Amino acid sequence: MSSGTLYDKVWNFHRVKELPGGSTQLFVGLHLIHEVTSPQAFSAIHEKNLGVKFPNLTIATVDHIVPTSNQERPFNDPLAEEMLATLEKNCKSHGIKFHGIGSNSQGVVHVMAPELGLTQPGMTVACGDSHTSTHGAFGAIAFGIGTSQVRDVLASQSLAMKKLKVRRIWVDGELQKGVYAKDLILHIIRHLGVKGGVGFAYEFAGPAIEKLSMESRMTICNMAIEGGARCGYINPDETTFQYLKDKECSPKGQEWDKAITWWRSLASDSEAKFDDEIQLDGSLIEPTVTWGITPGQGISIKEKIPNPESLPKNEQQIAKDACKYMNLEPDNPIEGVEIDVCFIGSCTNGRLSDLEEASKIVKGYTVATGIRAFVVPGSQQVAKDAKSKGIDKIFLNAGFEWREPGCSMCLAMNPDKLEGRQISASSSNRNFKGRQGSANGRTLLMSPAMVAAAAINGKVTDVRKLLQK
Amino acid sequence: MKHEFPKGEIKSISGRSFVIKGDDIDTDRIIPARFLKCVSFSALGEQVFADDRKELKGNHPFDLDQNKGANILIVNDNFGCGSSREHAPQALMRWGIRLIVGESFAEIFFGNCLALGIPCLTAPKTEITKLQKLVDDNPKQIWDFKLKDSTISNQKETLKLNLEEGAYKMLFSGKWDATSQLLAEEERIKNTVKNLPYLNNFKQ
Ligand code: SF4
Numbered sequence: 001m002s003s004g005t006l007y008d009k010v011w012n013f014h015r016v017k018e019l020p021g022g023s024t025q026l027f028v029g030l031h032l033i034h035e036v037t038s039p040q041a042f043s044a045i046h047e048k049n050l051g052v053k054f055p056n057l058t059i060a061t062v063d064h065i066v067p068t069s070n071q072e073r074p075f076n077d078p079l080a081e082e083m084l085a086t087l088e089k090n091c092k093s094h095g096i097k098f099h100g101i102g103s104n105s106q107g108v109v110h111v112m113a114p115e116l117g118l119t120q121p122g123m124t125v126a127c128g129d130s131h132t133s134t135h136g137a138f139g140a141i142a143f144g145i146g147t148s149q150v151r152d153v154l155a156s157q158s159l160a161m162k163k164l165k166v167r168r169i170w171v172d173g174e175l176q177k178g179v180y181a182k183d184l185i186l187h188i189i190r191h192l193g194v195k196g197g198v199g200f201a202y203e204f205a206g207p208a209i210e211k212l213s214m215e216s217r218m219t220i221c222n223m224a225i226e227g228g229a230r231c232g233y234i235n236p237d238e239t240t241f242q243y244l245k246d247k248e249c250s251p252k253g254q255e256w257d258k259a260i261t262w263w264r265s266l267a268s269d270s271e272a273k274f275d276d277e278i279q280l281d282g283s284l285i286e287p288t289v290t291w292g293i294t295p296g297q298g299i300s301i302k303e304k305i306p307n308p309e310s311l312p313k314n315e316q317q318i319a320k321d322a323c324k325y326m327n328l329e330p331d332n333p334i335e336g337v338e339i340d341v342c343f344i345g346s347c348t349n350g351r352l353s354d355l356e357e358a359s360k361i362v363k364g365y366t367v368a369t370g371i372r373a374f375v376v377p378g379s380q381q382v383a384k385d386a387k388s389k390g391i392d393k394i395f396l397n398a399g400f401e402w403r404e405p406g407c408s409m410c411l412a413m414n415p416d417k418l419e420g421r422q423i424s425a426s427s428s429n430r431n432f433k434g435r436q437g438s439a440n441g442r443t444l445l446m447s448p449a450m451v452a453a454a455a456i457n458g459k460v461t462d463v464r465k466l467l468q469k
Numbered sequence: 470m471k472h473e474f475p476k477g478e479i480k481s482i483s484g485r486s487f488v489i490k491g492d493d494i495d496t497d498r499i500i501p502a503r504f505l506k507c508v509s510f511s512a513l514g515e516q517v518f519a520d521d522r523k524e525l526k527g528n529h530p531f532d533l534d535q536n537k538g539a540n541i542l543i544v545n546d547n548f549g550c551g552s553s554r555e556h557a558p559q560a561l562m563r564w565g566i567r568l569i570v571g572e573s574f575a576e577i578f579f580g581n582c583l584a585l586g587i588p589c590l591t592a593p594k595t596e597i598t599k600l601q602k603l604v605d606d607n608p609k610q611i612w613d614f615k616l617k618d619s620t621i622s623n624q625k626e627t628l629k630l631n632l633e634e635g636a637y638k639m640l641f642s643g644k645w646d647a648t649s650q651l652l653a654e655e656e657r658i659k660n661t662v663k664n665l666p667y668l669n670n671f672k673q
Contacts, residue, residue, distance in 0.1 A: 013665060016657045020644070022635030025651055027661045029668070037554065039508040048648065053658075065506060079506045086508045120667060130553035130577065146555035146581035148647070156651040158658060162635065194493065195547045198576050228550070230576055251671060258671035294493055318493060411502045411552075432497045432551060439501070439520040 002166035004272035006235055007201050009265075010141045014124045016158055023160045029123035030140075031058040031153045032109050033096075035065055035083040036413070037128030041150035042090040052094040054157040059118060060091050061099040063108045064413045068376050068403035071101050080414065094154075107379020107405045110134040110347035114218065115381050117247025121236035121263040126153055131347050131429065133224040136233030137217035138240055139266055141201070143231040164201040164230065165275035168268075171208035173283030178464035180357065181216035182223075182349060182427070182447035184208070186288040186298040189227040192278070194296040197229025200276070203268060204234050208282030214243040215351040222348045223429050226295040235267035287463055289334050290431050290445040292322030297431075298445070301462045304333050325433060326442050327421070335460050337444070341424040342373035342455035343436075344448045345403075346410040349427035350378025352385050354448040358427075359394040361452040361466050367399035368458030374401035376408040376416075400455070412437025425454035475567065475586025478643035482568045482588075482614040486541030487530045488601045489518075494544065495551030496578065500560040502552075513556055514563030531564065535608045541621075543601050544571035546594070549578025558582045568614050570621060570630060572597050583636050586645050590619060590630035600628055616640055 002008055016025040033041075038060070045051070052058065065080040075081040084101075091098040099105040105112055110131050113119050119135040125142035126132065128150040135142035145159060152159045175184060189196075202224045209217070217234050224232025234240075241260055244250045251259040286300035297319070299306065307330040308319035323330055328337065344350070344358050355375060367373045375395050377383035383405055386392055392402045409416040410428040417437025418424055424436055424443050431443035444460065453461040504516045522529040530536055542561065548571045549557060558581045561569070569582065569589045582589050592600070603626060604612075614621045616637065619630045632640075639645040662668055 014661065016661050017654050019650060020638060020642070022633075022638070025654060025657075027658060027665070029665065036505050040510055040555075043509065050648070050652075077506075083506060083508055122667060128553070128555075130551070144553040144577060146553055146577060146584060147559075148555060148581070148584035152648050152651055155648050156654075156658065158651050158654070160647045160651065194550060195573075195575070198547075198573075225553075228575070251667075255671050259667070262666045262671055294495075314492075317491075321491075413502050413506055430497070430551065432495050434501055434520050435497055437503070439523065 002273055002275050004269035005166050005203060005274065006139055006233060006266050006268045007141060007164070007166045007203065010122055010124065011163060013122065019160055023162045025158050026124060026161045027158050028126045028153050029057065030118060030125045031157070032113055032125065032127035032132070033058060033060045033150065034109050034129065035062050035087040037147050037150055038090065039083065039086045040147045041128070041154055044148070044151040045155050050155045052096065052154045055095040057157060058096045058154065059099070059113065060087060060096055061106055061109050061112055062087060062101060064407045064411065066101065066406040067415050068406045068408045069415065071404050073101065077415070104380050107381065108347045108350060108407055110222065111350055111378030111382065114138065115247070115379060117244055117250035120244065120250070121240060122266045126159065130225045131222050133229070133231045134218050134222040134347060136221040136224065136231050137214060139233055139236035139263065141231055141233065144225065165199055166203055167197070167200045167276040167278065168203045168205055168274045170206040170277065170279045171204065171282040172206055172279065173208050173281045174211055175208060175282050175285065178449070178467050179285055179287055180447040180449060181212055181219035183285055183288040184282060185220045185223040186290065186295065186445065187285045189223065189296050190288070190298040192227055194226065194294050195228040197224065197227040200229050202227070202229040202232040203274070204232060209234060210237065213353060214239060215353045218351070219348055223295065226429055236263045287447065287450055289450065289460060291326065291328055291334050292319065293325055293431060293433050294318065295429065295431060295445060297322055299334055301335050301460070304331050305329065307331050335462055337460045339425045339444065339454055339459060340371065340422040341418060342371060342451050343376070343409045343424055343426040343428065344451050345376030345378060345408050346428035347378060348429040349448045350376060350382065352382050354427065355382065355386050355391050356389070358448040358452040359391045361449050361463060362398045362400070362456065363394050365398055365456045367455045371455055371458050373399065373455040374403055376403040377405045379405050409436050411435060425451045425460065427451050474562065479586055479588060479640040480616045482540065483611055484540035484567070485536070485538065485608065485610070486543055486604050486612050487536045487539050487608060488543045488604055489530055490545060490601070492546040493550055494548050496549055496554050496557035497551055499549065499557040500554065505554060505556055510556065510559040510563065513560035514565070517560040517564045538565065540565050540567040541612055541614070542566050542569045543597065543604055544569060545597065546572040548574050550575035553577040555581045558585050558587060562587055570597070570600065583639065583645055584647065586640070588616065588632065588636070588640055590632050592628060592630050596628055
């Protein structure tokens with residue numbers, strides 16, 4: 001059993017009661033909702049004649065279904081329009097703040113909430129979305145929940161949950177030039193496996209993590225779930241406080257100082273006990289790309305697509321499936337694999353610094369012939385900031401499309417989709433079969449800078465070669 | 470076909486079963502993302518495993534005549550991984566699944582199933598392989614699941630399954646519907662709120 005970790009401390013602050021089934025009733029400090037997983041939860045509370053207990057602790061936005069080319073209402077897709085209208089109605093009738101289209105604060109829920117300063121250290125954050133782990137970057141305990149738990153949180157601002165074990169992942173050294181947070185997390189998932197984290201919260205710590213910006217930290221925690229860990233977190237420090245200072249919903253004045261004192265006290269103690277500890281050297285990590293159909297099937301850009309026969313027994317079948325589905329030849333290098341579509345965006349890598357890093361690669365080049373490349377900012381705020389820095393122009397001049405904020409091709413519940421067997425270089429988080437909207441479409445996950453490099457060369461490229469220009 | 474959804478105590482389940490083979494079957498496969506665009510769950514039953522079924526053109530286990538009306542699913546390792554979407558267990562439930570047995574389940578999926586009153590039980594790989602063979606050899610046989618001793622049996626063979634204690638208690642007592650339990654604790658919730666610095670201007 002862990003003790004003295006941030007996870008333990010935050011857990012204790014929010015514990016309401018031990019429930020008979022062995023789980024704990026946990027209070028939720030920040031509940032985020034979006035159009036996909038909330039309508040059924042609202043219907044459920046309506047059926048039971050229940051209200052929303054703490055409407056001020058629930059915040060809504062719309063992201064999954066929004067078109068990114070034309071956001072005029074009503075949407076062309078009547079189903080998408082219906083989902084948005086349902087959310088609007090539910091928010092209105094329950095007094096929930098809704099950051100809708102045209103509000104300047106709309107965006108992918110895991111991008112817009114931190115931006116507004118809604119996510120703060122020491123909170124419990126829940127959302128009907130598995131990438132809620134993102135918010136752990138602030139030293140919050142943040143986790144995805146299912147629709148019936150969304151119902152529970154609306155009704156009671158609490159949910160029944162089992163305490164997780166805590167694994168500390170200590171990363172020494174420093175990421176090299178051309179290596180980003182995305183590479184680090186893909187590397188971790190590759191080595192611990194897509195279910196290595198089941199039953200665990202991941203604490204990411206160590207010098208390499210401390211040097212990361214908040215946005216990079218969000219990328220890491222975002223994909224904890226891809227490694228099976230329902231939540232991932234990083235202890236709050238000066239970087240965290242700097243980011244939060246003067247954000248719209250951050251504490252102000254005297255409260256700010258008191259807040260910092262409390263936030264500091266939450267970090268895992270130096271003698272904290274973890275259920276498991278792992279250590280790795282961040283400076284050895286290279287740009288990493290997935291070649292298969294699970295986020296754990298990643299390799300460094302210098303490696304060859306593994307031969308399924310050479311893998312441990314329990315990975316062979318899925319590796320064979322993956323080679324067949326991806327139509328990639330084992331023992332061939334991943335570098336040079338030709339691609340069709342390039343997507344920069346999502347709650348993993350749709351933030352300002354992601355677009356900025358990618359734009360540095362793109363500058364002065366054009367997208368290779370036949371490649372469709374597009375950038376989808378994670379939020380209205382990201383779009384605005386990027387425009388004020390001229391980042392949109394860099395992409396547009398290079399032949400990228402520049403879109404309106406939303407989840408876009410991360411999961412294709414909107415018009416942005418792969419077609420047929422198309423293969424994408426994508427800065428998103430999931431490469432499952434059919435994830436990007438075509439039942440047999442293919443996805444290679446990588447950092448946004450690597451996606452940019454792929455767009456320019458029309459094939460998987462070691463971004464470091466372009467950085468040396 | 471209309472199905473009664475699970476309610477109250479869930480102590481036994483009987484019916485025919487069938488197998489979905491493969492490790493790491495994620496929720497995108499159980500219900501592809503395009504079907505998430507709905508404001509009610511009612512149509513999801515027909516869309517379960519839509520893409521896999523399309524690929525197999527009528528030969529997918531969920532399409533085979535012999536499996537119509539079956540209510541027990543036998544799976545492999547890490548079933549239900551990936552997205553937390555509750556549409557996945559909803560789709561399975563609305564198709565008619567009432568019990569899932571496998572080597573292991575993704576955590577959120579397990580919780581989502583439990584919240585619908587669908588038990589997910591595990592057994593070691595060797596046992597699951599054996600069970601899958603028995604089921605494949607005779608898809609017509611009826612299996613009886615008894616929660617009390619966590620077994621599944623076809624009269625001749627009885628397999629011992631595992632279920633964590635918390636889930637067991639919730640199913641046994643019929644208290645897998647969490648909302649009512651949570652709402653009972655109003656006073657304690659108020660106390661928790663009182664002691665949360667960020668809801669009290671960070672007063673110490
Ligand atoms: S960007 Fe992708 S992973 Fe993130 S919330 Fe949207 S669909 Fe989910």
